Amino acid sequence: MIELKNVRFTHENRSDKPLLNIEQWNVSAGESVFVCGPSGSGKSTLLNLLSGLLTCSEGEVSVLGQRLDQMSSRQRDRFRANNIGYVFQRFNLIPYLNAVENIDLAKSFQSGSGHNSKSGSARTLLTALNISESEWSKPTAQMSVGQQQRVAIARALVNRPSLMIADEPTSSLDEENRDSFLDLLMPLLKAESMSLVFVSHDMSLAHHFSRVEKLSDISGTH
Amino acid sequence: MPMFLRLAVKSLLNRRGSVLMSLLAISVAIFVLLGIEHIRQQARTSFASTVSGVDLIVGAKTGSTNLLLYSVFRIGAPTDNISWQAYQAISSNQSVAWSIPISLGDSHKGYRVIGTTDSFFEHFSYGKQRSLSLASGKLFEGTFDAVLGAEVAQSLGYEVGQEIVLAHGVAATSFTLHENRPFTVVGILAPTGTPVDKSVHVPLDGIEAMHATGGPAFGASPVVPGGGAGGQARATSEPASITAFMLGLHSRLSTFKLQREINSYPSEPLLAILPGVALAELWQMMGMFENVLRLISALVLLAAVLGLGAVLLASIRERRHEINLLRVLGAPPYYLFLLIELEALLVCLAGVVLGVSALSFGLILVEEALFTRFGLYLDPSAFTPESVKIVALVAGAALLIAAIPAFRVYSEAKLNEH
Numbered sequence: 001m002i003e004l005k006n007v008r009f010t011h012e013n014r015s016d017k018p019l020l021n022i023e024q025w026n027v028s029a030g031e032s033v034f035v036c037g038p039s040g041s042g043k044s045t046l047l048n049l050l051s052g053l054l055t056c057s058e059g060e061v062s063v064l065g066q067r068l069d070q071m072s073s074r075q076r077d078r079f080r081a082n083n084i085g086y087v088f089q090r091f092n093l094i095p096y097l098n099a100v101e102n103i104d105l106a107k108s109f110q111s112g113s114g115h116n117s118k119s120g121s122a123r124t125l126l127t128a129l130n131i132s133e134s135e136w137s138k139p140t141a142q143m144s145v146g147q148q149q150r151v152a153i154a155r156a157l158v159n160r161p162s163l164m165i166a167d168e169p170t171s172s173l174d175e176e177n178r179d180s181f182l183d184l185l186m187p188l189l190k191a192e193s194m195s196l197v198f199v200s201h202d203m204s205l206a207h208h209f210s211r212v213e214k215l216s217d218i219s220g221t222h
Numbered sequence: 223m224p225m226f227l228r229l230a231v232k233s234l235l236n237r238r239g240s241v242l243m244s245l246l247a248i249s250v251a252i253f254v255l256l257g258i259e260h261i262r263q264q265a266r267t268s269f270a271s272t273v274s275g276v277d278l279i280v281g282a283k284t285g286s287t288n289l290l291l292y293s294v295f296r297i298g299a300p301t302d303n304i305s306w307q308a309y310q311a312i313s314s315n316q317s318v319a320w321s322i323p324i325s326l327g328d329s330h331k332g333y334r335v336i337g338t339t340d341s342f343f344e345h346f347s348y349g350k351q352r353s354l355s356l357a358s359g360k361l362f363e364g365t366f367d368a369v370l371g372a373e374v375a376q377s378l379g380y381e382v383g384q385e386i387v388l389a390h391g392v393a394a395t396s397f398t399l400h401e402n403r404p405f406t407v408v409g410i411l412a413p414t415g416t417p418v419d420k421s422v423h424v425p426l427d428g429i430e431a432m433h434a435t436g437g438p439a440f441g442a443s444p445v446v447p448g449g450g451a452g453g454q455a456r457a458t459s460e461p462a463s464i465t466a467f468m469l470g471l472h473s474r475l476s477t478f479k480l481q482r483e484i485n486s487y488p489s490e491p492l493l494a495i496l497p498g499v500a501l502a503e504l505w506q507m508m509g510m511f512e513n514v515l516r517l518i519s520a521l522v523l524l525a526a527v528l529g530l531g532a533v534l535l536a537s538i539r540e541r542r543h544e545i546n547l548l549r550v551l552g553a554p555p556y557y558l559f560l561l562i563e564l565e566a567l568l569v570c571l572a573g574v575v576l577g578v579s580a581l582s583f584g585l586i587l588v589e590e591a592l593f594t595r596f597g598l599y600l601d602p603s604a605f606t607p608e609s610v611k612i613v614a615l616v617a618g619a620a621l622l623i624a625a626i627p628a629f630r631v632y633s634e635a636k637l638n639e640h
Contacts, residue, residue: 051550053550074554077549077552077553080550080551081551081552082552086551090543091544091547092547094232094544095236095544096232096233096235096236097228101225101228101232104225105225105229106551106552108224108226109553110552
């Protein structure tokens, strides 16, 4: 599913010391991996490498058996749209679009969007994620944070990605919402047998995952 | 609506405060640009149509612009008169179809008096070969009949039957009034939008008779037709001299030949001009003014487009998360570039629609007033092939300016790759 080999990532302006230095790291299909580490330790960089938003200075990055480091930037953009669902801590949605439009926006970047699209329907997903129909046409900026994060899951799932990447998605939620967020997310991933890489500093969530790793164990620089 | 377009529209609506400001700036620029262009073209058309159907204008030797100005536009003063004999000789040339003698030098309350014959009403035309027509009354028959231009009648409140006293000279107040020889208004012409509207037309012999019997003629002036030459002249008396005359020829082909003959007329220094050529020359002298207008409107456009650029540039900062999110969803950098450009184009098009509607509405409002008061026909449709060019120019300028913020977004998206 994911295979990193001899990956080094160096910040442009701090070329002396690599931020990430990963000899070997694998995630197999269907696995849900919890990666923890302090902020600034390179967690987001790791996720951006996996999604192809960043490219590494050296090494091999394979996702779904495809070498991201050998793709053109256009190919990586298309790969990300088709195969990767992304959920952040905040700013997951275009605030002036409503929930349905936000989901349709993600659909519009999938190649072959149209009749032969593999993407699901915004309405089905929103219903499955307990967003009542009266909320669908509101600009998402007017929704509660909990609702916004659920719309974000729907948005991330709509193209039926094989890999879900979550960057501190629960950090802006209170404890109750945090658990319901994960209780909603995990069965959906299982149903589609998606892999999940979930990054957080909050160890109390670790019991939801099939595997827990410290970033310092993955990357040799820490 | 495609997602791309919907995203641009909703994003603009989300920032409607600053967007509205730059939209208004663009529509003002469009209004000014198209308005000036429209007026410029209409002025040129109306200018070029001041006289038509006249093949040659003949006067005493002077500059061609001067001759055109005093004979057609009633501006300035002739340098000299031409003798009746010369007029007779030239107008009886076999290539001449008709002739209109003109005698200038008197006025009525600031409006110039033109002494002429019936052939003026018969042959003088303006615009696209439009003849003069009467709004009321009839053409002059008696020696002391007068036919007024539309504007003279309107602004002085004259109607048919009114008696008017002509003054010597062309100033609004004259010390020499021909009070003992009043003229009677017998007809009023329909508006033409040309200097004819500002003229008082009387028979050539009326001018003769008036000066013959009138008060102390200031004979020193070269512009006095018949300069006080004697006696109780009968209306049929021929004037000793006239100011200028217009000629219509049987065939256009003989124009240049006749022009040469006139210009080398042996017994008097004469000048013959082609009105079309002289009008074009005169308009070119005003080209400077045209260019200044164009420059001003170009600067207005530049200001508006720069304003749009500033708004878009400022928006990038507040939209950083949005742009990042689009990248994560799989939007390639060029998508972001085109999104900013599309937003600029949408603001620009909305500005064009607003500006053009405001201009058309304004033109419809003034159109009727212009026509009834000045006989000026203003085409109310502001959208001509020329204005399509201008709109394309505005859109191009907006796209060019928007390329700055658009490229910044594009290159920031590219920067994250090694």
